Amino acid sequence: TILGLWSLASMSFGVFMGRYVNTEYMQSYWRIRAAGSGLSGVDAAASEVASLGDEAAIISFTEGTIVDDRRTIGYVAKGTIYCVAPVMRRAMPSAPVEFWAAGVGCCERRSNFDCGSARLPGGSLTALTYTAEGDKYFAEAVKEAASVYSITVGKRAQRVFFEGDPAVFIDDLWREAVVAAILAAVFHFCTCIIVSTALQKAGVRWVGGARGLLPGDELAAEDMLLRGGAARGKDKSSTHDHLRNVLDPRASWVEEKPERSCLGCGPRHYWVFHSLEEQHVEEIEKQIWFSESRTLDQGCDPSFFDRVVIAEDGGFNEVATLMKSINWYRYFSAFLTVGMIVYNICYILKSDAHMITSDDAGGHMYLISETVIKPPLDFVLRMLHIEGTGRFNANVVVPIMEIACLLLVLVWVTVLAVEAALVEPRSRRRWKNLSRVLFNFPPAIAGFSSMSLLHYVNPSVLIEHIVEYSHRRASLEPVLAWTKFVVLRLLCLVIGVDAFLMKFRMTAQYINQEDIDMRCVCQLAGFILQLIGIVPVSIIVRERLLRAFFGGEDASEDIEEKAKEMTYHALLCREMYRHSQSDLDFVVMVLSFNDVDFQGLMLNMNSSKMGPRTSLEVKGNAQVTKKNSVEGRKSLEEDLENDFLEVARAASISKARRGARPGATTRKPREGRAGGGSPPSPICP
Numbered sequence: 001t002i003l004g005l006w007s008l009a010s011m012s013f014g015v016f017m018g019r020y021v022n023t024e025y026m027q028s029y030w031r032i033r034a035a036g037s038g039l040s041g042v043d044a045a046a047s048e049v050a051s052l053g054d055e056a057a058i059i060s061f062t063e064g065t066i067v068d069d070r071r072t073i074g075y076v077a078k079g080t081i082y083c084v085a086p087v088m089r090r091a092m093p094s095a096p097v098e099f100w101a102a103g104v105g106c107c108e109r110r111s112n113f114d115c116g117s118a119r120l121p122g123g124s125l126t127a128l129t130y131t132a133e134g135d136k137y138f139a140e141a142v143k144e145a146a147s148v149y150s151i152t153v154g155k156r157a158q159r160v161f162f163e164g165d166p167a168v169f170i171d172d173l174w175r176e177a178v179v180a181a182i183l184a185a186v187f188h189f190c191t192c193i194i195v196s197t198a199l200q201k202a203g204v205r206w207v208g209g210a211r212g213l214l215p216g217d218e219l220a221a222e223d224m225l226l227r228g229g230a231a232r233g234k235d236k237s238s239t240h241d242h243l244r245n246v247l248d249p250r251a252s253w254v255e256e257k258p259e260r261s262c263l264g265c266g267p268r269h270y271w272v273f274h275s276l277e278e279q280h281v282e283e284i285e286k287q288i289w290f291s292e293s294r295t296l297d298q299g300c301d302p303s304f305f306d307r308v309v310i311a312e313d314g315g316f317n318e319v320a321t322l323m324k325s326i327n328w329y330r331y332f333s334a335f336l337t338v339g340m341i342v343y344n345i346c347y348i349l350k351s352d353a354h355m356i357t358s359d360d361a362g363g364h365m366y367l368i369s370e371t372v373i374k375p376p377l378d379f380v381l382r383m384l385h386i387e388g389t390g391r392f393n394a395n396v397v398v399p400i401m402e403i404a405c406l407l408l409v410l411v412w413v414t415v416l417a418v419e420a421a422l423v424e425p426r427s428r429r430r431w432k433n434l435s436r437v438l439f440n441f442p443p444a445i446a447g448f449s450s451m452s453l454l455h456y457v458n459p460s461v462l463i464e465h466i467v468e469y470s471h472r473r474a475s476l477e478p479v480l481a482w483t484k485f486v487v488l489r490l491l492c493l494v495i496g497v498d499a500f501l502m503k504f505r506m507t508a509q510y511i512n513q514e515d516i517d518m519r520c521v522c523q524l525a526g527f528i529l530q531l532i533g534i535v536p537v538s539i540i541v542r543e544r545l546l547r548a549f550f551g552g553e554d555a556s557e558d559i560e561e562k563a564k565e566m567t568y569h570a571l572l573c574r575e576m577y578r579h580s581q582s583d584l585d586f587v588v589m590v591l592s593f594n595d596v597d598f599q600g601l602m603l604n605m606n607s608s609k610m611g612p613r614t615s616l617e618v619k620g621n622a623q624v625t626k627k628n629s630v631e632g633r634k635s636l637e638e639d640l641e642n643d644f645l646e647v648a649r650a651a652s653i654s655k656a657r658r659g660a661r662p663g664a665t666t667r668k669p670r671e672g673r674a675g676g677g678s679p680p681s682p683i684c685p
Helices: 002-035 048-057 135-149 166-202 215-224 236-247 260-265 276-297 316-323 328-357 368-372 374-383 394-422 428-446 450-457 459-473 478-511 518-532 537-550 559-578 583-592 595-602 620-626 630-658
Strands: 039-042 058-061 065-067 073-077 080-089 097-104 126-129 153-162 254-258 267-272 308-310 603-605
Touching: 002 166, 073 135, 080 135, 097 135, 135 153, 316 559, 316 583, 316 595, 328 394, 328 428, 328 478, 328 518, 328 583, 368 374, 368 394, 368 478, 394 428, 394 450, 394 478, 428 537, 428 559, 428 583, 450 459, 450 478, 450 518, 459 478, 478 518, 537 559, 537 595, 559 583, 595 603
Parallel strands: 039 058, 097 153
Antiparallel strands: 058 126, 065 080, 073 080, 080 097, 126 153, 254 267, 308 603
């Protein structure tokens, strides 16, 4: 019912917006477009123009035509003022008025007609016939003007408004119509998301209806005889109270809905408004908290990840299943990656070429490199007696460096791809090169820019690199390593900031305009994409996952672990190719391979732990219902205590059978606990 009502509301909203856009914009747009160049040299006193239909949509009056604002009338109706003023020849003020300048809310009752561009200095004599709503109010305004000012109105008088450039007006109509349609679509989409989320959070559903109960409500279903549909077997009051007290006592309200086919039979279905899913999550959270906190209090190790194990084979036995999961999302992701690569390359070449060849490339705008690099460079040149002092220009040097680095990366990718195509199919180098070309380079090229150097001076990244240098690199040659580290980070900071300033200023030149075209939008989009690429989220997430699995506990990869990682990617690339249906599927899968796929390959669920870990979880769903009753709330703590003791006894027996875990330790409880004395020996699973 709710979905049906919402669909009806959506269709009504679509009809309303369609009529609004058509009435306000598209009718005038198509009528003016059909008029072409319109009529030119029209005499304001000519009465035959009104009979020309759409050809009279654009009218250019002869010299000497004026809008007589001294005879303005503002007709007020429904809180809106409809303005009219006669259009006439200056030399014929007493001639019948065939054209009336019109507008809404642009005049006072008897003066100050300010509609359109006719009264502006050098105003145009080109007018467009008025087709807006409120025709009857404009007609009343014309009648009032004729009565007040003793004006003779022509038999076919038309209302017009003056525009300086009809072509610009037509473009504005189209743009405003498109914007209105897009805003309406976005508003409807967001509203649908909000409504669907609210319905899901509110838990609005038929209790015992065709949709069924939630997984934790079987006990209530059996107790209330709700299976099969209607709530029956109890009288009206007891059923209603049972829903409140047993199924969901915190429901905001429970509404009785009698069946239409049996209005005298009492309530048969019930609406329950509450997030039962959230209630189950909260109860399970309480159970886990009680179990694991008591485990820690006993001096034992909790077992949060006992259901997850690392796949020793690296997930290669699941590659075939992964390759069968190719769907439209994979193709879309791969297409988006390729599109971003092409777009970014074109943007870099175009924008950098513009900065290099532009006449004002050597402008006087501030750049850090002009202050940091230019003085020492000039000093070195003077010491070497080399001409060129003062010729350093960061506005040219930075774009040249960016293009050079991009071309170097593209050449390197081409070399790897050609080498992979020429070597033997079973060669290690073939699959190593393919894995680097398809796994590593696409996200790097899609976000490539000189601004991405700012990533290395990001405080969080900088701290991480400092720790890495402290553990591995600085231990060999401390002075050289730290000097290299500091110099490289300073260069990244200077070049990255200068690149950002130059690209920002160039983009500002495109968008600091009243009207922007598609070229300006593309320039802005390229700048935003490169700005987002300063923090390459996909690359960072992948590196963190690889470091977690291959780096081990210290989160740092040595030479052997790095070699193992590269070999894993090469073998994964080869197995994907073997199990792919076509070369296209292989490329699509590799380009769309993400951290979720990698985690799915590397982790397995422990089948021996898939059942309930404790008796707490066995009784979890039942306790959700039982807790809502008075007796359940009184005995809940006692049940949890008994359950924990059962778990402890079962764990001790299990430990005695399989022996202690290698390297397992017990936690020493903190001193000063209530009760004093030596703590009992812990019983750990």
